[in-house]
Amino acid sequence: xxxxxxxxxxxxxxxxxxxxxxxxxxxxxxxxxxxxxxxxxxxxxxxxxxxxxxxxxxxxxxxxxxxxxxxxxxxxxxxxxxxxxxxxxxxxxxxxxxxxxxxxxxxxxxxxxxxxxxxxxxxxxxxxxxxxxxxxxxxxxxxxxxxxxxxxxxxxxxxxxxxxxxxxxxxxxxxxxxxxxxxxxxxxxxxxx
Numbered sequence: 001x002x003x004x005x006x007x008x009x010x011x012x013x014x015x016x017x018x019x020x021x022x023x024x025x026x027x028x029x030x031x032x033x034x035x036x037x038x039x040x041x042x043x044x045x046x047x048x049x050x051x052x053x054x055x056x057x058x059x060x061x062x063x064x065x066x067x068x069x070x071x072x073x074x075x076x077x078x079x080x081x082x083x084x085x086x087x088x089x090x091x092x093x094x095x096x097x098x099x100x101x102x103x104x105x106x107x108x109x110x111x112x113x114x115x116x117x118x119x120x121x122x123x124x125x126x127x128x129x130x131x132x133x134x135x136x137x138x139x140x141x142x143x144x145x146x147x148x149x150x151x152x153x154x155x156x157x158x159x160x161x162x163x164x165x166x167x168x169x170x171x172x173x174x175x176x177x178x179x180x181x182x183x184x185x186x187x188x189x190x191x192x193x
Contacts, residue, residue, distance in 0.1 A: 007032065021110060022134045023056030052076065058124070059110050059131050062091060063098055070124075077127050087124045091117075147171040 054069040104113035
C-alpha cells in the first residue's frame with residue numbers, strides 16, 4: 001500500500017505546475033497506469049481520455065496525426081467533417097508551417113504556433129485551441145485565489161471590482177515590464193541629484 005501511495009504522490013507532483021497541456025498530462029497518467037498494477041476502477045476513470053489520446057497529436061505534432069484521428073476529433077468539436085478533413089490535408093502538406101511548428105515546439109510554444117496558423121486553417125485551429133484550453137489542473141485557480149486573497153486584505157477592503165480585476169490580471173501575468181525604460185520615456189523623468 002505504501003508503494004502505490006508513493007507512486008500516486010509522484011504522479012500528482014508530475015501533474016502540477018503551470019504551462020501544462022492536456023496531452024503531456026495524459027501521457028503521464030498512461031505511463032503511470034502501465035508502470036503500476038492498478039485496479040480496473042483506476043483504468044476505467046481514464047478510459048474516455050484514452051479514447052481521444054491520438055487526437056492530442058494535433059497539438060504536439062499535427063504532421064504525425066492520422067486522418068482517422070482527425071475525423072474522431074472533428075466529431076468531438078465541430079460538425080463539418082469535410083472542412084476539417086480538407087484543411088488537415090492542406091496543413092499536412094504546408095512545409096512552411098511545418099518549419100515554424102518545429103521551431104515553436106522546441107520552445108514548447110504550442111499556443112503561439114496555433115495563434116500564428118493562417119485563417120485558411122480556421123477549423124483545425126479551432127480544434128487545437130479546444131484541446132489547448134482544456135483545464136488540465138487547478139493550478140491557475142489556486143494561484144489566482146491566493147493572489148486575490150493577498151490583494152483583498154484588511155488594508156485594501158474598499159477595492160472596487162474593477163481595481164481588483166486589474167490587480168489580479170497583473171499578479172497572474174508572467175509579463176515583466178522594463179520599468180527603467182518606461183520611466184525614461186516619461187516626459188517628467190528626472191535624474192536623481
